[in-house]
Amino acid sequence: MATAGVPQRFCRCACFCSENLYVARYGLHVRFRGEQQLRADYGPILRSRGCVTPKDFQQLLEELEQEVERRKRLGQESAARKALIASSYHPARPEIYNSLQDVALAPEFLAAAEYSALPGADLKGLLQRLETVSEEKRIYRLPVFTAPFCQALLEELEHFERSDMPKGRPNTMNNYGVLLHELGLDEPLVTPLRERFLQPLMALLYPDCGGGWLDSHRAFVVKYAPGQDRELGCHYDNAELTINVSLGKAFTGGALYFGGLFQAPSALASPLEVEHVVGQGVLHRGGQLHGARPLGTGERWNLIVWLRASAVRNRLCPMCCRKPDLVDDEGFGDGFTREEPTTVDLCVMT
Ligand SMILES: O=C(O)CCC(=O)C(=O)O
Ligand SMILES: [Fe+2]
Numbered sequence: 235m236a237t238a239g240v241p242q243r244f245c246r247c248a249c250f251c252s253e254n255l256y257v258a259r260y261g262l263h264v265r266f267r268g269e270q271q272l273r274a275d276y277g278p279i280l281r282s283r284g285c286v287t288p289k290d291f292q293q294l295l296e297e298l299e300q301e302v303e304r305r306k307r308l309g310q311e312s313a314a315r316k317a318l319i320a321s322s323y324h325p326a327r328p329e330i331y332n333s334l335q336d337v338a339l340a341p342e343f344l345a346a347a348e349y350s351a352l353p354g355a356d357l358k359g360l361l362q363r364l365e366t367v368s369e370e371k372r373i374y375r376l377p378v379f380t381a382p383f384c385q386a387l388l389e390e391l392e393h394f395e396r397s398d399m400p401k402g403r404p405n406t407m408n409n410y411g412v413l414l415h416e417l418g419l420d421e422p423l424v425t426p427l428r429e430r431f432l433q434p435l436m437a438l439l440y441p442d443c444g445g446g447w448l449d450s451h452r453a454f455v456v457k458y459a460p461g462q463d464r465e466l467g468c469h470y471d472n473a474e475l476t477i478n479v480s481l482g483k484a485f486t487g488g489a490l491y492f493g494g495l496f497q498a499p500s501a502l503a504s505p506l507e508v509e510h511v512v513g514q515g516v517l518h519r520g521g522q523l524h525g526a527r528p529l530g531t532g533e534r535w536n537l538i539v540w541l542r543a544s545a546v547r548n549r550l551c552p553m554c555c556r557k558p559d560l561v562d563d564e565g566f567g568d569g570f571t572r573e574e575p576t577t578v579d580l581c582v583m584t
Pocket of ligand 1: 405408456466471478490524525526536538
């Protein structure tokens, strides 16, 4: 469905500063309101995962307090980094910052998106144009970018990494990578990718998850390398839908694994392993539990776009599973809005 909206102010949910704090050492997401609550809610599980001595617990407390402070400052600090990068960073591959061209996209991706935008398109027709990785889990895969585009984007990201520009962390679980909006790549690259190509695809694949109502995103590149992050613990995304595109380089290991939906009990029984194919994107629901196996050799860079539909998340924050407690934020925030999205069905207007 084609939609035209007025510019929105986006918000985050206040739970961002108290829920789902990730403790990598103990492989655990915790809710944190203070020492007593942490002991009461997580004492036994923390002990079973190696947080045994008073010193261990004290260290964990300090880390959680720091993480809360970091999260409170995140929006403003990110906006400041973006402004500095815009004024003083010199790209290695300036063409990446031009508006997204069809030549950057794999023919299969163009064909699937073009088909999906036709008035008579249906799910059955679309499924003939992409790979069904799991029908039950509704996971799909298709080529997204051409090899030269992946190469150019990687070169640009490595150039940025080597620069002395300030860098944000892609999300609360990955320590290495790049936030694309800070680099100035949202407007020319990610927003057109979402609006022109992913929206029609997702509307057919996941109409029940807001696929037809995507109005913002959070896009980042995650990097895995020896001596840096090597694997990713099991989690669900703060997104209605996700696309994960493998950009390269040469690597072994790092496969994605998928369990059930996070709301379902025994959600991680018999996970499904999905290998990366360079240039290809894996599509899945944000609520599908997943993680990444340890990297073997080489470096792995993946573009992740968390796609958000305010019409869905305004009703229920996927991170705290409550009605969101809205806090104004910078940019797309976490994709919540105070008003319902104002959309005009362009089909009706013609
Ligand atoms: O390592 C990957 O490719 C998956 C990353 C991921 O799931 C995420 O960032 O949400
Ligand atoms: Fe994820």
